Amino acid sequence: LADEVHRQLRTRIVTGALRPGDALRDCVLAERMGISRSPVREGLRTLELSGLVEKSANRSYRVSTLAPVDLPELALLRLADETLAIRIIVQQHITVDALRPALSAMKTVPDSLLEIVEADTAFHSAVVRLAGSPRLTSRFTQLTDQLQLFLMNEGARGTQRRDALIESHAQLYDELSNAVTLGDPRPAIK
Numbered sequence: 001l002a003d004e005v006h007r008q009l010r011t012r013i014v015t016g017a018l019r020p021g022d023a024l025r026d027c028v029l030a031e032r033m034g035i036s037r038s039p040v041r042e043g044l045r046t047l048e049l050s051g052l053v054e055k056s057a058n059r060s061y062r063v064s065t066l067a068p069v070d071l072p073e074l075a076l077l078r079l080a081d082e083t084l085a086i087r088i089i090v091q092q093h094i095t096v097d098a099l100r101p102a103l104s105a106m107k108t109v110p111d112s113l114l115e116i117v118e119a120d121t122a123f124h125s126a127v128v129r130l131a132g133s134p135r136l137t138s139r140f141t142q143l144t145d146q147l148q149l150f151l152m153n154e155g156a157r158g159t160q161r162r163d164a165l166i167e168s169h170a171q172l173y174d175e176l177s178n179a180v181t182l183g184d185p186r187p188a189i190k
Helices: 002-014 026-033 039-048 068-092 097-108 115-130 134-154 162-182
Strands: 053-055 060-063
Touching: 002 026, 002 039, 002 134, 039 053, 039 060, 053 115, 068 115, 068 134, 068 162, 097 115, 097 162, 115 134, 115 162
Parallel strands: none
Antiparallel strands: 053 060
């Protein structure tokens, strides 16, 4: 049940259905979900560890508020994790064919902020998962969740359109494939 609470709340947070600062009272959530407060508390603690919710002074939870000053650090950490994943993929000569479904899915994405952010996240998450490191994947997911929370609630200005998204990720796919063939991660690391 705690995993389901985590999944449902995470989805509502990263899609913008729950906004930064929104209160998350365990008793209210438990009643809405028709479950006891214990799994709700456990789900909220997991969300706190991922940075999506914060515990306030009165011990209740609320959706995290990320400031524009947080964005460069989150982006830098995400880039570092993805760079590590690319290095692992190249060193282990892992074929990148598993990324094709995420790339193909972008072709059907409408030009809306939510769908574009989710498609971008799905592709980059697939790259990191391909490296085969569960801890790296977990950390990357936490970072991308926080970035998505920020982007959805700040209304990312200048967000890529679908065609630009497809083109840039197709190029990354080709560069990563070439890097694996050459045994050199540099072509795929920008």
